[in-house]
Amino acid sequence: MLELRGLTKVYRVGAFGGERLHAVRDVGLTVHPGEVVSLVGESGSGKSTIGRMVLGLAPPTAGTVVYAGTDVARLRGHRRRKNYYREVQGVFQDPFSCFNPVFTADRVFALIRAEYFPRATDPEWRRRIAACLDTVRLDPAQVLGKYPHQLSGGQLQRLLIARALLLDIRLLVADEIISMLDASTRIDVLNLLGDLKARGLGILFITHDLSLGTYISDTTVILRRGRIVESGATTAVFDHPVHPYTRRLLASVPRLHRTWAQADADLAAAGDGGGCLGCARHPGGGHPPVEVAEGHLVGCFDDSA
Amino acid sequence: MTAIEPAPAERRWGESLHFARRNPKLIAGTAVIAALLLTGVVAPLFIEEGPNVYVGPQGQPPSAEYWLGTTNFGQDVFAQFAHGLRATFLVGLIGGGIAAAVGMAVGFTAGYRGGLADEALNMVTNIVLVLPALVVLIIAAAYLEARGILVQGVFIGLTAWPWVARAVRAQTLTLATRDFVDLARLSGRRGSSIVFREIAPNMSSYLFMTFILLFGGAILTAAGLDFIGLGPTQGVSLGLMMHNAVVWGALQLGMWWWFVPPGLGITAIVGSLYIMNVGLDEVFNPRLREL
Amino acid sequence: GDGGSGGYPREETLYTTGAQWGPPNNWNPIMNWAYTTGTAGYVYEPLFLYDPQQDEYVPWLAESGEWTGEDTYEVTVRDGVQWSDGTPLTAADVVFTAELGKMESVPYHNLWEWLESAEAVDDRTARFTFSDPRHQEWANWIYANPIVPAHLWEDRSEQEVTAASNEDPVGTGPYLYETHSEDRMVWAENDAWWAREQLDLNVAPSYIVDIVSTSNEVAQGLLLQNDIDLSNNFLPGIDQVLNGGSGISSYYAEPPYMVPANTAWLVPNTERAPMDDPAFRRALAHSVDVAQIIEGPYGGLVEPADPTGLLPIWDDYIDTATVEEHGFGHDPAEAETLLADAGYEDTDGDGLVETPEGDPVELTLIVPSGWTDWMEAARIIAEGAQAVGIDVTADFPDEPALRDARETGEFDLLLNNERQMSNTPWTYYDYIFRTPIQERQTTTNFGRYDNGDAWELVQELSRTPVEDTGAMQETIAELQEIQLTDMPLIPLWYNGMWSQVSNETWTNWPSSADGDPHHLPTTWRNYNQLGAVLTLTEIEPAG
């Protein structure tokens, strides 16, 4: 359904755009209906940039985002873009910043109505909203007509998801949608995504928290400095990390039942010298993505690049 | 919750009103402006003759009959003052309004569009910013054969906008990175309506304060032009009164009632506007409140 | 003031202001519209001075001059006059100066339209031969134009003559260039001035500091603080000071205080209806309340003009009988009658008259923006006209725009006072009647009044010898008849020769009082030739 091919983004920074910053380099991945693809990486690794390119909010420098056979970058014209957004929507990291603080929270619904359902009658629209709010398990009475600050982060985040569901979306880009939420509400939102996935929605799930990645995702893509260093089925990547970076990430995740010291000890016990397991087969420092197991790819790049 | 503190609307307005009612600066400023505005609007209605008619004895100090005395020719200074207030407010309104409009248009476009448009507009802004406005205005005014308050206001407006453009651009840049802007785009909104319906409402208090500063600035600039003798060729304004008082030797003749009121009027208007502005700043900006 | 310490000794220095409005930058007497105050008079001197009060030509650089024939005039140059570089003045200098006029850009170029030749007969005699002996005009030329030294000027190009600033002026006059800066011009006494010996005249101040006027009110402040001795600025409200015993005085002790120096005219554009109708112009003349103008903006500093517009110095030339018959004054009732008689009626009931053809009358009176006294006057004139039913509104365009409108005839009504006091009323009639009408009327007849007969009379007047007052009066009477019946211009008031003096440091200022000198106490341009320079020989230190 969604396919990224050789996606690259170069920002020009500095005075007069003299410097170039390679935020995303040569990224390729696919998202199928009903699949959750987690995009994991440290801060600044280019996750959000990929999300924004998928959503058409930033033009790629090279490569293409293909959705249902069409190149997103070519969606010129207001009408075409609108049609794209009818099927592809995004939810962002910070629910508070997603709502215009001077308006009530349900303005996000009103915007959708104004652009996509100008002919909907009031009762019809109310019914529609009620249905969507029900999906995200929100009580309309509690959230409608309120200002963003009167709602909790979880409520707001769910409102945003409900907003996306007003349209018949097929693909959702969820950019760190839970990192701003409390542990107690996080899980609700994750569960909701799980439900949506079950209904056939494709989800590009962007996160830097690996533990959350595993909870709902089918495929995990590890990103480092704009490049995919490892990708594959979530279980494969987590249970048999190949790239040293992945392993280091995993070892750094604070876990409830395993301390960092234990994690290090485990790694050491496994005889991990800190090298890339892929390099074993491709000696000579650095190699393009290779398949180490079925669907499990590892790329090893010269960091100085 | 992390550092981002929502700036919630309803609470904000409610609180703003609360603080507004309690803010002595805002109240005092508004009161003075209102009083002067009222004088400018109402008093001329009661003054049958125009401001330039010779109504009484010449060069009289303030008296019960002529509240602010009379000029060298026997014109009623109060009548001139009241009419002058009108003109002064008008110039402020037109000049401030146009400057605000141009500044916002440029600022919004530069900030939201970015890229080449931003570079170009920035350049223009910087150029206009550096050109000394009064000198440009002197030249422009000298160019005009007949000058009116309207034209004066327009010209002032066209030179006063750059700093607004800069400020609005900066604000737009920060607001444009807020996710709700992206969300509006995902909702299929067009750029222009995002700027005016999403970004601008967030800056409303800021824009209002900007307008107030522009209003005051326009009045001062107009007074300067009037004083040089490049004011409206017809009618009265406070600056023109000052000009006339000086030209007709009011200083040397000790006719303080002729040159003090117009200057005081301008100072009171502009000063009150500025003080109002601080008041508003304190009202809208929680960080300044305890002070 | 702080002028007391250092520098020029206060009691030997005369401080003047009011004529110089920009930094001193030009000491070229040929550029008579731009030279620094005093250049003509203090440094460069004319052949004669003309004393308008006495109607007398005072031989100055000339010892004498007379018409030796129908077309010839001979000047005898005074003996023993030296240029300040030591070279003696000769007739050749006089001839040279006249011949400079052959250059097109010299202001008196048109002299050569009626002058045929100039020659130095000997060192002291210059002879002028005329193709058209215009006595009045010649009399004017001979006192108005200062003589320049041929030996320093003869190699100068036209540009140097008419557009160079002539720093280092070398003249014959009582003062020498001392120094100048942005805001002042300083003259120092010329100890070798010829008139000391020859006429026993001595200028009293060792220094003259002429201060650049930036505005009248600043001059007023300086005068009141005794930083200035002579102010030739228009100082509104000065009457209050003059009456207050402050040591400030003016020529007359009572209103109008000032010597009338020129006439302010209301100029109707006679090419436009209804101003092309003499009856309408007469009606308009009757509507103007000059007294209100004098009381209002002028605070009594000026006088109403005679219906002929001639200055008081020319009282002798006013034909009282004609004035008696055709004169006018502020008389709204008469104005209304005149209008009605000429067919100007209010047909649509708006209180304002229409032309006999029924067209609306909508006139604009223009005066330059910023000329505040005139702006006030214009308002009063408009009100007066409105009162009798003539729709006049005052408008204040910028000066250049106004000048352009005035020259091209694109106006209804305007105010003008560009002719100053001179040796002959001919200058006034030249101003009023000169034809043919040019595309641009730059200096005369702005109203474009086209009357060939009148212009014939003016030319006849020009040829009348200046001593022949009888003949002059006759011609002028005829002109006045035309003027008062046809009303090409409406005289309003006499602008004063603004002059107020402080008696703190210098006394014995000219005034109308008996026993005081009577010269013109002014530094205005071209007034030194009218005897103003003599004031300097008569004032006395107060100390």
Added chain:
Amino acid sequence: MSLDVRDLTVHYRTLRGDVHALDGATFSVADGEIMGLAGESGSGKSTLAKSLIRLDARMKYVGGTVELDGARLPVDDQDAMVPFRFHRVSLIPQYAMSALNPTRRIGRLITELLESRGVRAAGLREELHRRLDQVGLSADVLRRYPIELSGGMKQRVVMVLSTLLDPSLLIADEVTSALDVSTQRAVAEALVGFRDRGHVTSMIFVTHDLSLAHQIADTVLVMYAGKPVEKAATRTVIDRPRHPYTRMLLSALPEVGVTYAEKRLAGIPGHPPALLAPPTGCRFKDRCPLAAAECDEEPPFAEIAPGHRVACWKAG
């Protein structure tokens, strides 16, 4: 006994009335102890942290006492607190990224700060270099401006600076929340190292992430709606939590390996109460599955086992 807090109550003054952000906190921190302070957003963690060192203009001391090393800490008197700050109590603020004056070179800033506190900077130079080295920074950073450092570097500089005078108590408020996992780990471990080397005696480590607290803290204090609800050794809190809130919180944490398909976790229903007018009795009772009539009365923060305190009627 290093730190002993008793009934500390601090409110925020607002237009609508006081926000009871910290309402009677009682706990103690032993010498050498790192206490994790955990809880939902808005539970009063930062308020507690701040009130131990400096109340800002909006905060109002209402009651309670704080003792540090047996001496009373004058938290109610800002001026009296000055001598204690930095020397005895120190802080790594939540905003470490922006805590350094942007226009001063770091070295100069440190020198000026030290001198202003009456400490000769020269005498500490070596120690400073050593500590920078310990957190993996070269002495070179002293010559740089804050803007020239990355977020993690600034964080570490602040860490070194705050602990330079070997305070008895260090308060670290969410110092790692803005960092990604690997940096987070490095910083957290550096903090532990500081304690181990005795640069600080004891520490309060504020976090909203229990699993992070678990990594470095000896004990954990869980707060809910302005009140401490449970304090115990870290293992005890993770393995045998007694307060229903702690339990629900833990059960809502997804762990690596847990998937939606296999084991659907559940969140805590409902919201924390508004602190403007907090409910009487147990503040968790509205969301608590065990709530009963007695919960209308406020449960004491009672010690149910040595070193294990819980504020719940049902925990006993």
Added chain:
Amino acid sequence: MRRYLARKIFVYALTFFAAVTINWMIPRFMPGDPVRTMLGRASLSDPGAAEAMRAYYASLFGLDLPVWQQYLNFWGSLLRGDLGTSVWLFPTPVTEVLLGAVPYTLALLVPAILLSWVAGNRFGAFAARSRWLDNTVLPLGYILTATPYMWLGILLAWSLGIVAGVFPIAGAYGFALQPEWSWPFVSSLAAHWFLPFLSLFLVAFGGWAIGMRNLIIYELDADYSGYLEALGAPRRLVRRYAFRNAVLPQLTGLAVQLGTIVAGALLTEIVFAYPGLGNLVLQAVNNRDFFLLQGAFLFIVIGVLIANFIVDVVYVLVDPRTRTQMQGGRA
């Protein structure tokens, strides 16, 4: 850093170019052609002479060439420092006229700007210290900035000059004096300079004080101030840092305000008949001397540009933040 300055210089060059172009247009597209003004003043009644003179002046001012060539010539002579000839003060070159006035304007402006900036900043920082000062003295600052420059000038001239007679109110030095290094001259110079300086100073002072007060409140509220206080730093240190950081935006403010202050100086000079550019501009306007006007305009623009540039350079030198940003480092 170099790139930053290069960029700035580019903007300035562009501004200069725009200013010069506007400038060039002034006398050419204004109503009332300068040649006619000259003729009008020469009062030539003879049409032939007028025509000859007209041609003469037109070629003198270079107005008889094709427009594009006039433009190029203008640049050419500009680079030679030749701004043409004044109409009003014909035949003095404009440059000469202006150079006579510029020292006076600078003598007013430079001390007024610098002193008001320094004093205003100190005072503003001081006022932000206490609620009491903030409420009593700062309104005064607002009144001061709201005062039209010329009105303050008028009030000072009237009260201290005319009524009290303490200060002279016209000219640059006593009319009895000649420029020289003598006590009477210097004291007279100072006495004449004082009132115009004072009125400029006061108005500008108010603005800086308020600006500083507002900025320092923000700075005191900034995180780094909070951190310093949490570590028990004395208020003195916190304030010193806040002051230093608040001064930076004030420096930018200086650049922005420059035009306004220059305008104020022009107006003040007019009130006090001070022989600087202000009076020249006024007279140039009154006498429609557009060559002088364009010269004055150019002088002022160049002055403001130079001052702006200085401010920019100083800013770079004192604010490390700009420096790193310029190196392309990320914040």
